[in-house]
Amino acid sequence: MSIRRFEDIEGWQLARELTRQVYVVAMQGAFAKDFGLRDQMTRASGSAMHNIAEGFDGGSNAEFVKYLHYSQRSCSEVQSQLYVALDQTYITQAEFASLYEKAARTHSKVGGFIRYLLSASSPRKLLNEELRTKH
Numbered sequence: 001m002s003i004r005r006f007e008d009i010e011g012w013q014l015a016r017e018l019t020r021q022v023y024v025v026a027m028q029g030a031f032a033k034d035f036g037l038r039d040q041m042t043r044a045s046g047s048a049m050h051n052i053a054e055g056f057d058g059g060s061n062a063e064f065v066k067y068l069h070y071s072q073r074s075c076s077e078v079q080s081q082l083y084v085a086l087d088q089t090y091i092t093q094a095e096f097a098s099l100y101e102k103a104a105r106t107h108s109k110v111g112g113f114i115r116y117l118l119s120a121s122s123p124r125k126l127l128n129e130e131l132r133t134k135h
Helices: 010-026 029-033 035-056 061-087 093-119 129-134
Strands: none
Touching: 010 029, 010 035, 010 061, 010 093, 029 035, 035 061, 035 093, 061 093
């Protein structure tokens, strides 16, 4: 698979779906009225997605990896916030399990991409460096 845009990265696609699902539950019932948790959780899920996009435009694999680690941390933050939402009965056990698993899958997929980038022999030629000359 060729990666030409950040949207082609599977980790970004999973993070986008995580963000969509977090927004769905965060905008319902009592959860919607807990502005602090709602804001924190939607921002964390969005951050998982946005850091992948931001890192994609970096100049090196090392810089990209730094942003991918931020994305992973945001996934972990969402997982922790899910416990608060569950404990406050803002979400069901099924919603918790689904979102927790989605965050875990995103974290794992991003981790696999990090390992790929760190094993790449040529610095940053594998992704968008060549694309910048085509646009």
